[in-house]
Amino acid sequence: xxxxxxxxxxxxxxxxxxxxxxxxxxxxxxxxxxxxxxxxxxxxxxxxxxxxxxxxxxxxxxxxxxxxxxxxxxxxxxxxxxxxxxxxxxxxxxxxxxxxxxxxxxxxxxxxxxxxxxxxxxxxxxxxxxxxxxxxxxxxxxxxxxxxxxxxxxxxxxxxxxxxxxxxxxxxxxxxxxxxxxxxxxxxxxxxxxxxxxxxxxxxxxxxxxxxxxxxxxxxxxxxxxxxxxxxxxxxxxxxxxxxxxxxxxxxxxxxxxxxxxxxxxxxxxxxxxxxxxxxxxxxxxxxxxxxxxxxxxxxxxxxxxxxxxxxxxxxxxxxxxxxxxxxxxxxxxxxxxxxxxxxxxxxxxxxxxxxxxxxxxxxxxxxxxxxxxxxxxxxxxxxxxxxxxxxxxxxxxxxxxxxxxxxxxxxxxxxxxxxxxxxxxxxxxxxxxxxxxxxxxxxxxxxxxxxxxxxxx
Numbered sequence: 001x002x003x004x005x006x007x008x009x010x011x012x013x014x015x016x017x018x019x020x021x022x023x024x025x026x027x028x029x030x031x032x033x034x035x036x037x038x039x040x041x042x043x044x045x046x047x048x049x050x051x052x053x054x055x056x057x058x059x060x061x062x063x064x065x066x067x068x069x070x071x072x073x074x075x076x077x078x079x080x081x082x083x084x085x086x087x088x089x090x091x092x093x094x095x096x097x098x099x100x101x102x103x104x105x106x107x108x109x110x111x112x113x114x115x116x117x118x119x120x121x122x123x124x125x126x127x128x129x130x131x132x133x134x135x136x137x138x139x140x141x142x143x144x145x146x147x148x149x150x151x152x153x154x155x156x157x158x159x160x161x162x163x164x165x166x167x168x169x170x171x172x173x174x175x176x177x178x179x180x181x182x183x184x185x186x187x188x189x190x191x192x193x194x195x196x197x198x199x200x201x202x203x204x205x206x207x208x209x210x211x212x213x214x215x216x217x218x219x220x221x222x223x224x225x226x227x228x229x230x231x232x233x234x235x236x237x238x239x240x241x242x243x244x245x246x247x248x249x250x251x252x253x254x255x256x257x258x259x260x261x262x263x264x265x266x267x268x269x270x271x272x273x274x275x276x277x278x279x280x281x282x283x284x285x286x287x288x289x290x291x292x293x294x295x296x297x298x299x300x301x302x303x304x305x306x307x308x309x310x311x312x313x314x315x316x317x318x319x320x321x322x323x324x325x326x327x328x329x330x331x332x333x334x335x336x337x338x339x340x341x342x343x344x345x346x347x348x349x350x351x352x353x354x355x356x357x358x359x360x361x362x363x364x365x366x367x368x369x370x371x372x373x374x375x376x377x378x379x380x381x382x383x384x385x386x387x388x389x390x391x392x393x394x395x396x397x398x399x400x401x402x403x404x405x406x407x408x409x410x411x412x413x414x415x416x417x418x419x420x421x422x423x424x425x426x427x428x429x430x431x432x433x434x435x436x437x438x439x440x441x442x443x444x445x446x447x448x449x450x451x452x453x454x455x456x457x458x
Contacts, residue, residue, distance in 0.1 A: 041247075049254045050144065051124070054164040055131055057088070058148040059358065060268045062160040065096055066152030069104070077105040087260075092138055092163035096150070099158055116161065121145060129357060138163060151357075153323060186235060286403055291315035293399035293440075300439045314367035314392050318400065321351030321368070348372050349381050367392035371400060374431045394433045398424065398440055401432070417444070 061084060068076040081094045085107040096105040101116040121136030121143075130149040135142065144164045150157040224241045294315050298308055322330060325347060329340050336344060352369035355361040370384055370393035377385030389397075405420040415423070421444050428437040 046250070046254070049257070050164065051133060053257060054144055054146045054162060055127070055133065055148075056360070057084070057091075058131060058146040058160050058162045059129070061094070061096075061162070062148040062150045064268045064271050065160060066150050066157060069096070069150055069157045070152055070155075074105060081105050081107050090165045092143060092165050093161075094163075095161040097158050097161065099156060104158065136163070138165070286407065287316050287319060289403045290318065290396060290399045293402060294395045296443055297395050297398065297436060297439055300443060310363060311367075311392055311395065314364045315396055315399070317351065317355065317361075317364050318368050318371050318396050319347065319351065320354055321347035321349065323354070324350045345372070345380050366390045367396055369393075371396040373397070375433050376430045379431075389433070394436055398432050398436055401427075402440070 061080070064080065065077055067073075068080070077096055081096065085091050085094050091107075093111075094105075094107045095103050095111065095116065097103045097116045103111050103114050103116055106112050106114075121134035124133040124135050124144065126132045132147045134145045134147075136145045137143070142165075146162045146164065148160045150160060224245075291312050294311055295308055298311050303311065325344065329336065329344055332340070348369050348371065352365045355365045355368060367390055369381065370389055373379035373382065373384040373389045373393060375386060375389070375394075377383050402420055402424060405415045405423060406417055408414045421441060424432060424437055425441060428434045
């Protein structure tokens with residue numbers, strides 16, 4: 001009997017040691033996997049956000065610099081570079097150079113007029129629109145140097161070069177990783193000392209940690225992991241929670257950067273819209289007024305904040321194709337002749353083509369291309385009718401027509417608001433979508449729309 005008990009005890013100890021050893025191996029494996037996954041996820045995410053933000057900033061500067069560059073408005077370019085450099089702490093420098101690589105404007109005034117040296121860095125990636133990202137070594141550490149071409153009216157005028165100091169974001173990433181290797185070593189040491197006890201309670205904490213890793217990998221991390229004990233797995237779980245908390249905090253910072261970039265992007269679009277309207281003094285502020293009217297219609301229809309934001313940008317872009325219109329047509333004092341009118345009708349197609357050059361602007365192509373379609377199918381450029389016309393385009397069409405009718409033109413005086421509303425009602429079901437006209441007329445019963453729009457313009 002005692003022999004049997006001794007064998008059983010030895011067998012139990014053997015099984016216990018085996019389970020404990022397996023548990024230790026499992027702990028080590030999960031820790032390493034968690035560490036590797038976390039490092040990869042953070043590296044990819046941070047690097048992607050840094051590059052995307054830098055490219056978007058470079059493209060936005062290039063987009064807004066074209067008009068000033070062509071008009072030799074060096075002061076305007078210098079002011080724009082200074083404001084963007086001042087509002088982005090991770091921007092080391094911004095340069096605008098001509099096609100001869102001579103610097104026109106530089107955030108470092110001493111560099112102005114010098115010939116831009118070729119980048120000695122390593123090519124990171126090159127986009128179809130000509131934007132190039134290089135990894136270079138600057139005086140303050142590793143930099144991403146982004147170069148975007150300045151294209152205006154299909155002319156290559158020069159380039160925008162931005163140096164982004166990636167260490168600002170990477171420092172936060174390194175800080176979040178510093179504690180994990182120490183936690184890993186401590187966990188293994190404590191696990192070896194208490195492996196006999198650990199073997200009985202290891203299943204639940206490992207399952208929790210494993211599920212946390214999977215949630216983190218899938219981007220569904222919404223709660224801290226439950227700590228079931230004060231042993232090494234508990235410490236590992238806490239370390240994992242600390243690590244994920246730091247990552248989430250970093251994501252929040254990156255989200256703030258993205259919001260700031262979005263605000264900068266919207267401001268750039270507004271500047272571009274103002275530049276378009278400025279070509280014709282009789283339509284000054286037209287895009288902004290169309291935007292305000294369209295947003296009021298959309299709010300009545302219950303659009304989400306995201307949809308309202310996209311509609312606002314689409315409105316500001318709706319006449320971007322007029323950039324390609326010659327002044328002889330755009331600024332003509334009298335009615336257009338048939339050939340000029342046909343050319344003017346192409347501005348919707350030109351606008352869609354301009355937006356197609358940047359993938360981030362593709363969602364605005366349909367509203368810009370189709371804002372002159374008619375409900376009865378007699379509009380242009382594609383003769384769409386009824387519900388086939390995108391809702392954004394139908395809204396812009398009404399706001400565009402109302403503002404045009406209530407604005408003075410060289411050859412035509414502005415209509416009173418009441419007369420313009422009567423014209424809209426008369427064209428309901430033919431030129432305009434009836435349900436949208438009804439919403440607009442209901443708005444007009446309580447709002448002085450022309451006065452409201454001109455106040456918003458300022």
